[in-house]
Amino acid sequence: MFQYKHCKRCVRFISQFKIPVTECVPYEPQRRVFDPKLCALRDKGLVLGVYFNENVKEEGAILTASAQKYDKQCDGKLWKQLKLTPIPKLGEYRIFYDLDSTYGFVAVAGLGTECLRFDTNEQLDESKEAIRVAAGLGAHALQKFQPSVIHVESFGNAEAAAEGATLSTWKFQKYRHTSSTQIVPKAKLQLFDDCDFDGWKIGALKAESQNLARYLQEMPPNILNPIAFAKIAVDLLCELDINVEIKTQGWAASHEMGGFIAIGKSSMQPPLYVEISYFGADECTRPIVLIGKGVTFNSGSLDPKPKKDLKYMKGDMAGAACVLAITRAAAILKLPVNIRGILPLCELMPGGRSPKFGDVVSSANGKTIHIRLPSREGRLLIADSLVYARNYWPQFILDIGTMSKELIYTLGGAACACYTNSEELFNYAEAASSQTGDRIWRMPLWKFYEDRIKNCECADIANTGQDEFGDSPNCAAFLKQFVCDSRWLHFDTYNVAYTKGLDFPYLHKGMTGRPTRTVIEMIHQLLANSKL
Structure with missing residues (x-):
């Protein structure tokens, strides 16, 4: 110039x-x-919402009640600036700066149309899911400004808003140096313009429980071995008056757990059998038993995993992580139920003591098992645990584990596979999953698959069928042989344990911790209907 x-x-x-x-x-x-x-002023952020129906020819955008109230406080600046941009649809957001003297950053997230409700075809409460998406996107967008506090409106459901915001702002960064530029400080999340603090706390606890499972899944396998996992269980649960018993390989041998021992002895890390007990009801009340597969690293043994899959095998203990997080949440919520959690922890590594193709082992109920594929190890751990669980005369048994890769090609990341012998339990599980947005899908538990695993010349049953197809229902049919007459649910979570960040806007790339929230909600609904 x-x-x-x-x-x-x-x-x-x-x-x-x-x-x-x-x-x-x-x-x-x-x-x-x-x-x-x-x-x-720039130390606080605010997340608000806007409804937008693109099919309405006239004014199709409507601010939520909290957003309208805030707009009046800032003399209409929010609405004026929002109209200058394309109105955000569901899954979109806009950020505005310095609209008033309290908040330096305001994110307005799209909620879609105002008339979303439960969709029977989708088996999903779309209104709650839209709230999770909006709260999650808004809170995550503001996190990059490193505010100390992010206020989030309820969008009509404080619990769902807390879930979305808490899940989206979590990031595994334990092993980054504190001076790293990639460290994202954790902002405190608070409810804005609503008095449903109980709903907010419950939603936040459910999401934090899922984040705990994600944290354990993300831990490096050289650090989170069976001993370290057991120590974390003691540290997290004992302070909540949850009993934690850690049992060694000798104890498993005395209970004739041949499958667990065959897998556990493959590694230099000693296998451990961890049992956690929460007593929220009368001691005479029959418990529910939760079993979680706890393979802290799964190499595939002598049937090695493909190189591209090995990087995810640190999360093969997802089932055990979920059971730990669920039991902890039940204790914090003081749910009136007794829970027995069983966590068979071990590593599966190649070596001279690894299970081989064609090995035969004896299970805890005396049945002999032909190991057709050593890489199908999780079902051996769960089988022995199902037999052991019968000692507690449970109201029902739920086992969770990453079992079959083929679910990635059938269900993708939409839902985990559910197998059950109880119609009532499935109905409650399905209803809970439709409310949490973390859905389940029922798979067949037919005699057809039992015949495939019983088609074995050298033992009573085999750990998989003779061909490579139908492995997930084959696994469920295998586990059914050890259930006896108990009511039983089996969740195969292989396909939902990891996400590339494309399945849910509030779950970013990495381990997911699913289906932690669904199981917590299912237990709550069973209690609410006096089924436990």
Whole structure:
């Protein structure tokens, strides 16, 4: 820019037009004002919502009640600026700055149409899911500004809003140096303009429980071995008056758990059998038993996993992580139920003591098992645990584990596979999953698959069928042989244990911790209907 010090009138040539300027002010660079009060304004963020129906020809956008209230407080600035941009649809957001003297950043997230409700075809409460998406996207977008507090409106359901915001702002960064530029400080999440604090706390606890499972799944396998997992269980649960018993390989041998021993002895890390007990009801009340597959690293043994899959095998203890998180949540919520959690922990590594193709082992109920594929190890651990669980005369048994890769090609990341011998339990599990957005899908438990695993010449049953297809129902049919007459649910979570960040906007790339929230909700609904 040219500067004229002595002229009274000058002309600047811009393009082809002459623009007279009566006062020429010498150029000075803009100075930044460091005012502590102004800086403090940028320490808070706010997440609000907007409904948008693109099928309405007239004004299709409506601010939520909390957003309208805030808009009045800032003299209509929010609505004026929002109309200058395309109205965010479901899965989109806009960020505005310094609209008032309290919040430096305001994220307005789209909720879609205002009339979303339960969709029977989708088996999903779409209204709650839209709230999770909006709260999650808004909170995550504001997190990059590193505010100390993010206030989130309830969007009509404080529990769902807390779930979405808490899940989306979590990130595994335990092993990053504190000075790393990639460290994202954890902002405190608070409810805005609503008095449903109980709903908010419950939603936050469910999401934090899922985040705990994600944390354990993300832990490096050289650090989270069976001993370290057992120690974490003691540290987290004993302070909540949950009993934790850690049993060694010798104890398993005395209970004739041949499958667990065959897998556990493959590694230099000693296998451990961890049992956790929460007593929230009368001691005479029959418990529910939760069993979680706890293979802290799964190499496939002598049937090695493909190289591209090995990086995910640190999360093969997802079932055990979920059971630990569910039991902890039940204790914090003080649910009136007794829970026995069984966590068979071990590593599966190649070596001279690894299970081989064609080995025959004896299970805890005396049945002999032909190991057709050593890489199908999880079902051997669960089988022995199902037999052991019968000692507690449970109301029902639920086992969770990453069992079959083929579910990635059938269900994708939409839902985990559910197998059960109880119609009532499935109905409650399905209803719970439709409320949490973490759905389940019932798979067949037919005699067809039992015949495939019983088609074995050298033992009573085999750990999989003779061909490579139908492995997930084959696994369920195998486990059914050890259930006896108990009511039983089996969740195969291989396909939902990891996400690339494309399945749910509030779950970013990495381990997912699913289906922790669904099981907590299922137990709550069973209690609410006096079924436990």
